Amino acid sequence: MAVLSSGYGSVSARDVVISMEFFDEFDSDNENGILTLGAGQLWRDYYDKMEREAPDHHVIAARTPALGIGGNILSIGFSWLARQYGNTSDPDNMLDAEVVRMDGTVLWASDEPDLLSALRAAGASFCVVTRFKLHAYPMPQDIYAGHHHPSLPAPSYREGHCDHERPLRDHPLPTSLHGLVGAFDSLGEEHGRSEGGFKWALTIPAALDMTKVTNLRGVSRMHVTSVKGRFKIYWQPLAITTLTEKTILNAVSWFDRVGAASGGAIAKSAQLVFECLCTRDSASGPSGSAWPRPKGMKNTIICAAGCDADAAGKGTEEEHDNDDDDVAAARRLCLDAPGMILGQQEGGEPVRYAPNALEEYHGLKDVFAEHLPNLLALNKHYDPRNKLKGPINLNLPASETETESQPPSEEVDGGKGQDRTRLERGGKGKGGRGYQTNSRSRRRRETGTEEGGKE
Numbered sequence: 001m002a003v004l005s006s007g008y009g010s011v012s013a014r015d016v017v018i019s020m021e022f023f024d025e026f027d028s029d030n031e032n033g034i035l036t037l038g039a040g041q042l043w044r045d046y047y048d049k050m051e052r053e054a055p056d057h058h059v060i061a062a063r064t065p066a067l068g069i070g071g072n073i074l075s076i077g078f079s080w081l082a083r084q085y086g087n088t089s090d091p092d093n094m095l096d097a098e099v100v101r102m103d104g105t106v107l108w109a110s111d112e113p114d115l116l117s118a119l120r121a122a123g124a125s126f127c128v129v130t131r132f133k134l135h136a137y138p139m140p141q142d143i144y145a146g147h148h149h150p151s152l153p154a155p156s157y158r159e160g161h162c163d164h165e166r167p168l169r170d171h172p173l174p175t176s177l178h179g180l181v182g183a184f185d186s187l188g189e190e191h192g193r194s195e196g197g198f199k200w201a202l203t204i205p206a207a208l209d210m211t212k213v214t215n216l217r218g219v220s221r222m223h224v225t226s227v228k229g230r231f232k233i234y235w236q237p238l239a240i241t242t243l244t245e246k247t248i249l250n251a252v253s254w255f256d257r258v259g260a261a262s263g264g265a266i267a268k269s270a271q272l273v274f275e276c277l278c279t280r281d282s283a284s285g286p287s288g289s290a291w292p293r294p295k296g297m298k299n300t301i302i303c304a305a306g307c308d309a310d311a312a313g314k315g316t317e318e319e320h321d322n323d324d325d326d327v328a329a330a331r332r333l334c335l336d337a338p339g340m341i342l343g344q345q346e347g348g349e350p351v352r353y354a355p356n357a358l359e360e361y362h363g364l365k366d367v368f369a370e371h372l373p374n375l376l377a378l379n380k381h382y383d384p385r386n387k388l389k390g391p392i393n394l395n396l397p398a399s400e401t402e403t404e405s406q407p408p409s410e411e412v413d414g415g416k417g418q419d420r421t422r423l424e425r426g427g428k429g430k431g432g433r434g435y436q437t438n439s440r441s442r443r444r445r446e447t448g449t450e451e452g453g454k455e
Helices: 043-053 069-074 113-119 216-223 245-264 326-342 365-382
Strands: 002-004 017-019 026-029 034-038 094-100 106-108 128-135 143-149 151-153 176-185 208-214 231-240 271-276 299-308 419-426
Touching (some): 043 069, 113 365, 143 216, 208 216, 231 326, 245 326
Antiparallel strands (some): 034 128, 094 128, 143 176, 143 208, 151 176, 176 419, 271 419
């Protein structure tokens, strides 16, 4: 059984899909700064309604408006605002959730604190969420945001700042990097165009400046182009602290390899996105969320490789060495990404993954770490017959709690301010997670793609 929020994620159920479409409540308590949202809506519905009801306040909303509210929040909830306030599902932001247990009991999860904590990033592995109570914050109306569309010349790009701290000065780059830089600065246009903001991107020769001053809804509308359902895609959501020069160059090399694979058949669906300053340490500490994010983690690298939705092949374990299977080739490329990008590091620290784009090859220990035993116990308690098939799944073989050929990473402290940078390469956008289950399905999923961020 799968619980369908927007349908933006994997086809994770073979039997029954429960649509949440009519759970569309929107109740704004402006006096107390609390917004109650039905879990079946899209974030674009939220932005439109908030524009009418309380445009000067916002919850920690997703960047990509086609994402479902339910699936997005339950898989951590990355946001332009996360660096300042934390992720959407953090305790300060997701205050409560109304749920339906598998025995039919309806309750607010705060009545069972362990359940509420587990809902923060572990998906619908325990129950069905029908609505959320979220904290709404005052929000400026003069946000500097938009895209720079450069064909990035290497000499200019070396002077750029991915983490706003360390320029790329000493390493050779390809002649040009065809992509875009997504800017977000809640401090306004003057700061956004300054040395402390995105001047480095604005001064790249031949860069097309498509930034403007707008509100948060306006920012979301920059990410509405959808080609949903076109591709089968595999993902690698790498969680890191600082984006170093070496890491960026390794990632570009990986992307070039993707472009050359399968005679170019994979290139048009490939993605490489550096999401800079997209989160912060939880104000409630590691115990406040099902995902004990790595200390100091501020950035993610989203890698994706796939092929057309009607491409032959299944990408299964048995077929992953078949060179004629484009789906299997895409899977191999994503399996290789952590090693190519992060390398083998001293100290044996494991690669850590964000919970918003899990595949069957991700070991749960590399996502939920020390929280995994408790999450498995809660799954056994709340869903003993394993109907929901969320990421925490008692029927997964023991081997799936280990990561498949995933080398460790280096974590270095870094980060800054309220600026957000997204550096993107690749096709028209990304697939997502619309199902509340955020399931790691054994069937290759047909994802939608959306210009914007994988939340």
